[in-house]
Amino acid sequence: MKGNLLLRNVLLEGCSCDIYIKDGTISRIGSALQCGDGIQVLDGRGMSVLPAFVNMHTHAGMTLFRGICEDMPLKAWLDAVWKAETALDDDLVYWGTRLACLEMIRTGTVAFNDMYWRIDRAAQAVEDSGMRAQLTYCFLDGGDPDKQRLQKEECEAMYAESRSWSSRVRFGVSIHAHYTVSDDNMLWAADFARSRGLLLHTHLSETRTENEAHQARYGVSPTRRLADMGLLGRDLTAAHTLWLSDEDVRLLGDSGTTVVHNVNSNLKLASGWRFRYNELRDAGANVTMGTDGAGSSNNLDLREALKTAALAQKAWREDPAALPLDELLAMGTVNGARALGLNSGKVEEGALADLILVDTASPFFVPAHNFKANFIYSANSSCIDTLICGGRILMQGGRVEGQEEILARAREETERFLRKINA
Amino acid sequence: MKGNLLLRNVLLEGCSCDIYIKDGTISRIGSALQCGDGIQVLDGRGMSVLPAFVNMHTHAGMTLFRGICEDMPLKAWLDAVWKAETALDDDLVYWGTRLACLEMIRTGTVAFNDMYWRIDRAAQAVEDSGMRAQLTYCFLDGGDPDKQRLQKEECEAMYAESRSWSSRVRFGVSIHAHYTVSDDNMLWAADFARSRGLLLHTHLSETRTENEAHQARYGVSPTRRLADMGLLGRDLTAAHTLWLSDEDVRLLGDSGTTVVHNVNSNLKLASGWRFRYNELRDAGANVTMGTDGAGSSNNLDLREALKTAALAQKAWREDPAALPLDELLAMGTVNGARALGLNSGKVEEGALADLILVDTASPFFVPAHNFKANFIYSANSSCIDTLICGGRILMQGGRVEGQEEILARAREETERFLRKINA
Numbered sequence: 001m002k003g004n005l006l007l008r009n010v011l012l013e014g015c016s017c018d019i020y021i022k023d024g025t026i027s028r029i030g031s032a033l034q035c036g037d038g039i040q041v042l043d044g045r046g047m048s049v050l051p052a053f054v055n056m057h058t059h060a061g062m063t064l065f066r067g068i069c070e071d072m073p074l075k076a077w078l079d080a081v082w083k084a085e086t087a088l089d090d091d092l093v094y095w096g097t098r099l100a101c102l103e104m105i106r107t108g109t110v111a112f113n114d115m116y117w118r119i120d121r122a123a124q125a126v127e128d129s130g131m132r133a134q135l136t137y138c139f140l141d142g143g144d145p146d147k148q149r150l151q152k153e154e155c156e157a158m159y160a161e162s163r164s165w166s167s168r169v170r171f172g173v174s175i176h177a178h179y180t181v182s183d184d185n186m187l188w189a190a191d192f193a194r195s196r197g198l199l200l201h202t203h204l205s206e207t208r209t210e211n212e213a214h215q216a217r218y219g220v221s222p223t224r225r226l227a228d229m230g231l232l233g234r235d236l237t238a239a240h241t242l243w244l245s246d247e248d249v250r251l252l253g254d255s256g257t258t259v260v261h262n263v264n265s266n267l268k269l270a271s272g273w274r275f276r277y278n279e280l281r282d283a284g285a286n287v288t289m290g291t292d293g294a295g296s297s298n299n300l301d302l303r304e305a306l307k308t309a310a311l312a313q314k315a316w317r318e319d320p321a322a323l324p325l326d327e328l329l330a331m332g333t334v335n336g337a338r339a340l341g342l343n344s345g346k347v348e349e350g351a352l353a354d355l356i357l358v359d360t361a362s363p364f365f366v367p368a369h370n371f372k373a374n375f376i377y378s379a380n381s382s383c384i385d386t387l388i389c390g391g392r393i394l395m396q397g398g399r400v401e402g403q404e405e406i407l408a409r410a411r412e413e414t415e416r417f418l419r420k421i422n423a
Numbered sequence: 424m425k426g427n428l429l430l431r432n433v434l435l436e437g438c439s440c441d442i443y444i445k446d447g448t449i450s451r452i453g454s455a456l457q458c459g460d461g462i463q464v465l466d467g468r469g470m471s472v473l474p475a476f477v478n479m480h481t482h483a484g485m486t487l488f489r490g491i492c493e494d495m496p497l498k499a500w501l502d503a504v505w506k507a508e509t510a511l512d513d514d515l516v517y518w519g520t521r522l523a524c525l526e527m528i529r530t531g532t533v534a535f536n537d538m539y540w541r542i543d544r545a546a547q548a549v550e551d552s553g554m555r556a557q558l559t560y561c562f563l564d565g566g567d568p569d570k571q572r573l574q575k576e577e578c579e580a581m582y583a584e585s586r587s588w589s590s591r592v593r594f595g596v597s598i599h600a601h602y603t604v605s606d607d608n609m610l611w612a613a614d615f616a617r618s619r620g621l622l623l624h625t626h627l628s629e630t631r632t633e634n635e636a637h638q639a640r641y642g643v644s645p646t647r648r649l650a651d652m653g654l655l656g657r658d659l660t661a662a663h664t665l666w667l668s669d670e671d672v673r674l675l676g677d678s679g680t681t682v683v684h685n686v687n688s689n690l691k692l693a694s695g696w697r698f699r700y701n702e703l704r705d706a707g708a709n710v711t712m713g714t715d716g717a718g719s720s721n722n723l724d725l726r727e728a729l730k731t732a733a734l735a736q737k738a739w740r741e742d743p744a745a746l747p748l749d750e751l752l753a754m755g756t757v758n759g760a761r762a763l764g765l766n767s768g769k770v771e772e773g774a775l776a777d778l779i780l781v782d783t784a785s786p787f788f789v790p791a792h793n794f795k796a797n798f799i800y801s802a803n804s805s806c807i808d809t810l811i812c813g814g815r816i817l818m819q820g821g822r823v824e825g826q827e828e829i830l831a832r833a834r835e836e837t838e839r840f841l842r843k844i845n846a
Contacts, residue, residue, distance in 0.1 A: 380803035
């Protein structure tokens with residue numbers, strides 16, 4: 001019975017239809033579909049169906065640090081976050097990730113690409129939440145030879161352990177950033193991942209300072225050096241990619257690298273706002289959307305981030321027609337799914353049934369001249385009534401099973417964390 | 424009984440207290456307050472109290488055009504809106520304004536400063552909604568002598584009619600913009616308003632094009648010319664003020680003019696993003712927040728607009744400490760109230776009881792390191808549970824009386840509008 005579901009009378013691109021989900025996949029889309037006995041039926045009258053979101057760059061466990069340092073210069077922010085992270089332990093990561101998953105489910109995200117610590121605990125949290133995720137073992141050695149060796153061992157051990165994870169949770173490899181990982185380990189990590197068919201994840205050109213320091217040290221841009229090291233490619237997801245030259249854009253495009261726009265984090269930390277969406281798209285990069293961690297961007301609400309991305313893009317390009325709605329929604333759904341190797345992010349027969357139902361009963365959806373504009377520009381994410389992952393209902397009527405326990409435990413863990421860092 | 428209410432156990436700046444409201448005004452803030460029999464009591468346990476928002480620039484009736492033209496160049500957008508507005512009639516303005524009021528109440532706004540057509544019908548809608556508003560008769564003559572004369576007569580007649588409005592709804596005068604109103608009528612309108620103690624409202628320096636055309640024609644900036652005509656002052660609210668020279672900032676500051684930041688509209692229509700918040704504040708201008716009409720910014724959600732304003736400010740100033748939370752909240756509350764002559768926008772004994780209660784039960788408020796950051800940066804406006812205007816509850820538990828009828832009528836009126844313009 002798992003992953004079998006009939007959605008009755010949902011609106012798809014404005015037309016009422018039924019969607020029959022079998023074994024987690026959209027089996028048929030039509031009208032007045034018949035299904036066997038015992039199939040769960042969800043009456044979606046008045047609801048619009050959309051593919052659920054894919055958040056392509058976040059640090060889920062960091063959600064326990066939401067709001068810990070506000071209106072601060074970047075240096076003070078980093079000091080506060082790094083101090084907080086010294087206190088991380090298994091339970092903090094588990095409950096921080098459960099809290100993150102709860103928030104993502106409530107705001108319409110079905111899958112995410114994560115970069116954080118203690119990923120075995122994060123994996124358990126994702127398993128328990130019912131979502132999908134790629135959790136990446138993160139290399140960050142600062143050039144320390146002991147750490148270099150240790151992290152290779154840890155990565156191998158964690159990968160071995162990951163073989164027991166379900167198909168919803170995948171192991172990947174992160175190179176934290178070109179300026180925090182030794183060249184040796186960057187190459188080792190890439191080879192480790194590629195020889196096993198795993199995906200890579202890194203931060204790239206997030207700040208102007210980072211780019212300038214790199215240029216001064218190596219005489220080339222970070223993207224150029226990654227290209228020279230053979231790291232770019234369809235199996236690499238590069239987050240931020242905010243300070244790119246024309247050559248950088250071409251390199252990312254030619255290699256088919258996935259880039260992630262983390263607009264709220266970029267604006268809030270004052271990293272920049274001129275994300276080169278048009279150029280990256282035209283060059284052939286796979287352009288996706290992320291929220292970054294709640295430590296910097298305060299929430300994991302991808303729909304809200306899409307709105308901000310479009311507003312920023314229209315403004316800095318001085319073109320109100322920039323980043324139109326269909327491309328924007330693709331950034332938040334099918335492009336991310338493609339990067340993670342998921343056949344989802346679309347409402348089509350044969351695709352994974354990773355869907356949301358949008359309740360249009362609120363004033364934000366009146367009048368109904370343009371549903372997608374109402375969804376992105378007018379509404380807030382409380383309009384997302386139902387989230388379905390592979391045919392399993394993870395939220396319905398805005399209710400997620402176990403929400404109260406997750407919130408209570410996250411609050412308790414936060415208290416314990418505060419006692420720990422203030423001890 | 425009207426305007427008398429006891430709020431029990433609400434959180435004010437993190438401390439639990441009771442708030443006793445008498446005749447629409449906050450009479451006492453304390454603990455375990457006693458009140459007479461028959462006073463309505465609202466148990467606010469788990470809720471945080473904040474002043475309700477004041478939206479200082481909108482076109483409420485335009486809400487029926489939400490989403491009518493998306494991802495279009497500015498010229499096409501204006502053509503579509505102007506075509507739509509030729510169809511306006513009394514019922515469209517009434518139900519459009521009711522819809523706008525419903526949305527504002529649901530997102531925590533208690534009062535707004537409006538510029539639109541058929542303000543007698545808008546006034547009735549505001550009366551019926553229970554909110555406060557200043558509705559401005561709008562001069563827009565394009566230099567046409569017949570319109571000049573007609574608008575003066577209409578303004579006088581509408582002002583006479585406004586004497587029957589309740590104290591919640593005030594009459595004001597708009598000069599649409601320096602480039603759409605003849606000098607004669609600008610001066611006449613200002614004199615009409617000032618000789619009667621009414622407030623003025625205008626668009627100012629919204630686009631670069633507007634500024635350049637003005638400079639070419641008059642040899643000075645729009646602000647300089649308004650100053651020379653004697654129009655600036657504490658009784659003027661200037662919306663947008665996006666393209667300001669240092670001298671413009673000084674003129675607005677010295678005169679104590681109220682300026683309104685309409686960030687979502689500015690970004691979406693690609694008007695610009697470098698709103699000079701710090702400079703205007705330091706010069707002595709009264710800096711407030713607005714949403715503009717839903718035709719351009721798609722919603723009237725002031726809390727969301729505050730978030731975007733802070734993000735944009737931090738980004739373009741390259742300073743993550745720019746526009747800190749307390750100043751941001753003041754822009755959205757007390758500064759706007761001051762401009763409208765309302766003793767509100769603060770939770771203090773003696774102030775008007777224009778309040779919201781924020782429900783912190785959702786994941787967006789966990790952990791609770793910083794309530795204001797969670798409210799602005801993490802949550803969406805569905806966290807606003809209760810809105811109180813002068814001690815009267817306009818929303819509780821997210822429910823507004825008459826919501827279903829308003830939505831149904833707004834949908835019907837939209838159908839009628841579409842038939843009208845497509846006839």
